[in-house]
Amino acid sequence: MTADATGTSEEAARFQALLAAFEGQPAATAGRGKDAVNEPMIRHWCEAMGDTNPAYCGPDAIAPPTMLQAWTMGGLSGHSDRSTAYDELLTLLDGAGFTSVVATDCEQEYLHPLRPGDTVAFDAVIESVSPRKTTRLGAGHFVTTRMDVRAGGRRVGTHRFRILKYAPAGRPAQQREPRRKAATLRPRPVVNRDNQGFWDGVRDHRLLIQRCTSCATLRFPWLPGCNSCAGSDWDTVEASGAGTVFSYVVMHHPPFPAFDPPYAVALVELAEGVRMISNITGVPYDKVRIGLPVQLEFLRVDDDLELPVFRGGEA
Numbered sequence: 559m560t561a562d563a564t565g566t567s568e569e570a571a572r573f574q575a576l577l578a579a580f581e582g583q584p585a586a587t588a589g590r591g592k593d594a595v596n597e598p599m600i601r602h603w604c605e606a607m608g609d610t611n612p613a614y615c616g617p618d619a620i621a622p623p624t625m626l627q628a629w630t631m632g633g634l635s636g637h638s639d640r641s642t643a644y645d646e647l648l649t650l651l652d653g654a655g656f657t658s659v660v661a662t663d664c665e666q667e668y669l670h671p672l673r674p675g676d677t678v679a680f681d682a683v684i685e686s687v688s689p690r691k692t693t694r695l696g697a698g699h700f701v702t703t704r705m706d707v708r709a710g711g712r713r714v715g716t717h718r719f720r721i722l723k724y725a726p727a728g729r730p731a732q733q734r735e736p737r738r739k740a741a742t743l744r745p746r747p748v749v750n751r752d753n754q755g756f757w758d759g760v761r762d763h764r765l766l767i768q769r770c771t772s773c774a775t776l777r778f779p780w781l782p783g784c785n786s787c788a789g790s791d792w793d794t795v796e797a798s799g800a801g802t803v804f805s806y807v808v809m810h811h812p813p814f815p816a817f818d819p820p821y822a823v824a825l826v827e828l829a830e831g832v833r834m835i836s837n838i839t840g841v842p843y844d845k846v847r848i849g850l851p852v853q854l855e856f857l858r859v860d861d862d863l864e865l866p867v868f869r870g871g872e873a
């Protein structure tokens with residue numbers, strides 16, 4: 559197999575077809591949680607997260623939904639349920655030079671709460687293998703697995719997990735400049751089903767706020783449900799763009815490559831009442847003040863990224 563970074567497009571297409579054949583194959587079958595859902599693990603989790611929600615303790619406790627993966631993890635001794643297909647896929651990628659691995663992101667969906675005493679079972683499938691992508695780490699393929707978690711015979715949640723198998727980028731002298739340029743790219747927002755509408759709005763230069771259709775409470779940032787009435791239906795209202803600085807910090811350290819300290823990070827209260835974190839433009843960092851009136855504008859950061867920011871006016 560020579561479908562490495564220097565392979566021809568024909569070789570790359572052949573290699574991609576080999577990878578695509580793994581889509582839909584099992585990544586883990588008939589997995590079982592090593593421990594039943596239990597109060598000690600819930601308590602440790604809540605302490606580590608600083609989550610004091612009363613729903614997670616007492617006689618009617620449920621497990622925090624975000625613990626979903628914890629109940630499926632194999633610990634140091636691992637699980638014996640990993641499929642041969644998944645191992646074969648990783649071996650194929652290793653053989654083509656994509657020997658490094660990094661976890662990139664996960665998405666979870668919660669269908670029913672887990673409670674102490676529930677026993678967890680799961681299956682995982684190789685959902686997709688991306689075409690070759692060039693990343694800052696090096697060229698590679700994203701592998702997405704989807705785990706369906708069940709308890710008491712019903713599906714309680716879905717855990718989607720994505721890794722990048724990549725060939726570490728070399729550091730020849732002529733590559734140094736482009737690599738440094740790439741490293742200064744501003745971080746990308748994570749766009750998912752819960753916040754897609756917000757970023758669609760940004761694309762159209764509209765700042766959209768979610769509004770609960772049951773109780774009319776506005777919410778920001780975007781969430782799947784209403785914190786006021788737990789309603790799941792919503793529509794949007796477009797922000798007028800007027801706001802004031804509710805609070806702010808000035809970042810001096812640590813320096814991040816994409817940013818140029820010192821700079822102000824502001825919590826802006828919109829005229830509609832919700833608050834969002836953003837940058838203040840048009841005002842030096844040391845002139846940003848609580849109560850400063852600001853007006854929405856859209857900042858073109860680079861070819862692929864535009865962000866809502868706020869231009870400071872007269873205090």
Ligand SMILES: [Zn+2]
Binds near residue numbers: 772774786788
């Ligand atoms: Zn509501």
